[in-house]
Amino acid sequence: MQKRLLQWYEKNGRHELPWRNTTNIYHIYLSEIMLQQTQVNRVRDEYYPQFLAKFPTLKTLADAQESEVLAAWSGLGYYSRARNLHKTAKLCENELPKSYEELLKLPGIGSYTASAICAFGYHQNLPVLDTNIKRVIKRLFALINPSEKELTRxxxxxxxxxxxxxxxxxxxxxxxxxxLPKNPKCQECPLTSECQGKEEPELYTQTKKTKYETMELFYGVCVKDDKITLVKTEGSMYKGMLSLPCVDPLEDDFLVSFKHAYTKYRLSVHLYRLDEAPKDAIWLSLEELESAPISSLVTKALTALNLKKLP
Ligand code: SF4
Incomplete structure (x- = not known):
């Protein structure tokens, strides 16, 4: 079965992915962090090359300001990933540890990332359990709702x-x-003769439906001399990023509304004119916004206001 799997991979695998064609552990680590919540194509085509152009080594990342790292991460979401990446770079500077246990002690590195770094970077004999591999293992052994321990076993x-x-x-x-989650192509699968779950594959991959939370957000827009005011965010999710200031809405000052989806949140965002900038405001020109640490929600707001066009 192992031999058939490797033959299939040789012929059909995604060998062109850049993080599969490097032995640089930092690059492999970066790709794993980016891929946690972002589609492969977006990471490969946009964020991975752009981030590495700015921070080609762990040392350059360690020496950067957090705001620069967050700016390079803008649009990727889940900004704690960028903050933890930066903290880890500062702790390790030149090289990531080689042991799974040591990797687990670093900020933002959980069991999956540690095993991925060990297996893909250091060629260690460890199973890597991402969503795709978990699905294959569940079906292969016909496991319904297995624990992590059972899956690993x-x-x-x-x-x-x-x-x-x-x-x-x-x-x-x-x-x-x-x-695939739905309609797997069992006829093309090199594991079909061993697979215990192929008769009812979807039985082994049923997941709970995500419960979405809806929220209304109100932001103020203060523009003067081609500059807009943003404020530093203190909350944990967007900590260190720049955002539009929150306001109490006044009907006369309404500008525009738009929808935005973020993890389990479904947001209705409303923008209002703000005559006075808040005390702690930072004034940024459109040019400065290009390299500022702003979330995709703020980018969308700027687009809705026609201040900044999305690429
Ligand atoms: S035989 Fe079908 S269900 Fe089983 S591992 Fe292969 S594709 Fe998945």
Missing amino acids: QAVKVLNDKEPRAHNLALMDLGSLVC
Whole structure:
């Protein structure tokens, strides 16, 4: 089965992904952090090359200001990832540790990322359990709602200890290209003869429906001499980012509304004219906004106001 899986991977795998063609551990680590919540194509085509152009080494990242790192992360969301990446770079400076246990002690590195760095970067004999691999393992062994421990136990059972890196990448691609959440292509699968779940594949991947929370947000817009006011965000989710100031809405000052989706939140955002800038406001020109640490919500607000066009 391992041999068939590797043959399938050799022929069909996504070998062109840049983080698969490097031995640089920092680059592999960065890709894993970016890929946690962002689609492969966006990471590959936009964020990964842009971020590495700015911070090519762990040391350059460690030496940067947090605001510069957040600015390079703008639009990717989940900004705690960028803050933790920066903290980890400061702690390690030149090299990430080689052991799974040591990696786990670093900010923002959980069990998945630690095992991915060990397997993909250091070629260690560890199973990597991302969403795609979990789906394959669940179906392969017909596991309904297994615990993480059980999934790990089964993944270890099939792990190819001679080629752990290629094995994990192969399972990842199999989950992404063949063992799809709906209508898996079992006829094309190299594991079909061993698969215990192929008769009812969707039985093993039922997930709870996400409960969305709706919220209304009200922001003020103060523009003078081609500059707009933003304020530093203190809340944990957007900490260190720049945002429009919150306001109590006054009907006469209404400008525009738009919808925005963020994780489990479905937001209705309303913008109002603000005559006086808040005390702690930062004035930024359109040019300065290009390299400022702003979220995609703020970018959308600027677009709705016709102040900044999205690329
Ligand atoms: S045989 Fe079908 S269900 Fe089983 S691992 Fe392959 S694609 Fe998934």
